[in-house]
């Protein structure tokens with residue numbers, strides 16, 4: 001069969017199918033919406049992962065070292081004594097200036113706050129930072145109120161935490177355990193994970209938690225990113241110390257691994273399960289599309305049209321329906337969710353992390369591909385059935 | 399009485415059928431619709447095929463037209479063993495040699511008359527201009543050149559059937575196979591269709607096999623064959 005004939009056949013059968021579309025708007029819409037819904041869910045889950053990754057990516061600096069007790073997986077379980085602290089901060093590779101080493105000994109604890117969205121309680125990190133803590137965060141800035149005063153039960157609240165949790169309005173007093181705290185400021189920190197935290201003076205927090213002279217972690221400004229191995233070598237060589245040294249970036253990457261894996265796993269599972277449902281919707285649509293045209297298809301076959309253009313045109317139509325769904329779902333998520341702030345449990349630290357849904361073009365393309373696949377899979381069986389239907393049977397159809 | 403095989407008839411047979419059997423399976427049981435029949439049809443003949451409902455007229459016509467395959471027996475059209483063609487070649491063979499005319503016209507409702515007539519030409523290598531010339535000629539022949547841009551629902555039943563006939567003849571096929579072409583038309587439109595078929599037979603030498611219930615229609619044919627209980631018999635009722 002010549003190429004021209006094959007092409008003519010495909011165009012004719014497809015045009016016939018497409019021109020019939022208006023009479024099948026209802027069932028076609030079901031397929032489009034079904035697939036659109038799946039794509040919307042898939043893309044929003046992936047964009048959540050993307051936003052989460054972005055929040056953690058922004059948080060991690062290469063030229064800031066995170067020094068924890070050796071073997072501690074996270075800040076909560078780490079502890080560094082006074083002597084160790086003094087030995088660490090003078091290590092070569094750690095930046096110093098007229099005020100001494102640029103480091104922040106920090107304490108990390110968790111408090112309970114109700115979420116704005118649901119009113120249910122959630123874990124929020126309460127961090128005690130050293131005097132130089134803000135310097136170690138890119139883009140740190142008080143955006144409302146003022147900085148806490150050292151030695152006072154005062155806190156400043158990260159922008160992300162501020163938008164997600166209740167009871168921390170500026171000037172308000174909050175009670176955690178036996179202590180009362182006053183919210184005196186709101187800060188931002190370049191969109192980093194710090195914005196999900198509440199900060200106070202490390203010295204105050206240490207007193208309350210009776211931690212004596214210890215801190216949990218040390219953040220240290222490196223002379224440069226390349227200085228990390230120097231610091232590590234020096235600290236590992238020191239027999240008095242048992243610490244692990246990572247760049248801040250590496251630390252957050254480790255922290256996020258579990259959650260990113262979970263989002264990916266859950267996202268994929270949900271998308272596949274919903275995808276099965278959407279395929280059935282597409283299947284149903286295409287079956288009814290095909291059966292409403294049984295006699296027309298049989299007529300074309302009687303005239304000599306081949307089976308291939310019949311299958312192909314059904315696939316084409318369902319692929320188009322699928323893509324339409326993909327576009328609808330993608331746009332929905334893009335305009336409805338992109339940049340939307342939310343919090344999630346950070347499995348690295350078991351506290352809430354604020355992030356923005358980030359719908360990247362790559363995710364939209366992923367969604368489109370998925371919708372295309374769903375459409376084609378949904379059209380396959382109806383297409384094959386249409387092509388295999390004996391011509392004489394089809395002609396008897398009314 | 400069985401129809402006399404080809405040897406007895408004069409002229410060239412364009413259709414040669416020998417011991418043709420067609421069974422249909424219906425669930426577990428097998429129904430024999432055509433029971434070893436033989437038939438010859440001469441080039442240029444106009445044959446009416448009659449018989450009670452369910453006797454297998456459409457089945458026979460579909461076998462001759464290569465829409466279906468016999469259970470056993472041989473079927474030759476224009477010297478070619480149609481029963482031996484593969485599924486794929488059958489389609490091409492139909493496009494080249496057979497024009498079908500259906501009781502319900504079977505036009506594509508979304509296409510205009512001329513687009514409907516053009517359909518079989520899409521399987522050829524003709525370019526668009528050549529196709530449209532042929533379409534115009536076919537529509538003129540059936541007297542519908544004024545209705546080329548109309549869609550089927552804008553035409554009367556008789557006009558629709560004439561579009562169907564134009565579609566059947568546009569490729570200049572060897573055989574015209576009509577399954578109750580007037581079955582859905584009133585007497586007057588039916589007569590017009592029959593006159594058109596007569597003209598195609600007389601002036602263009604088309605061999606026509608026409609299934610019909612209507613004795614009045616059968617009268618217009620040159621030869622009448624009866625099918626009953628899987629067997630053929632010849633003669634005017």
Ligand SMILES: Nc1ncnc2c1ncn2[C@@H]1O[C@H](COP(=O)(O)OP(=O)(O)OP(=O)(O)O)[C@@H](O)[C@H]1O
Nearest residue numbers: 393422423424431450451452453454455456457458
């Ligand atoms: N695809 C099929 N599967 C099973 N049985 C079939 C099939 N096609 C036809 N039959 C049966 O074969 C017999 C003959 O059918 P056919 O359509 O050829 O009859 P017909 O003479 O054209 O009848 P009518 O005058 O009503 O059109 C009928 O009993 C019919 O039910």
Ligand SMILES: [Mg+2]
Nearest residue numbers: 455456457577
């Ligand atoms: Mg019939």
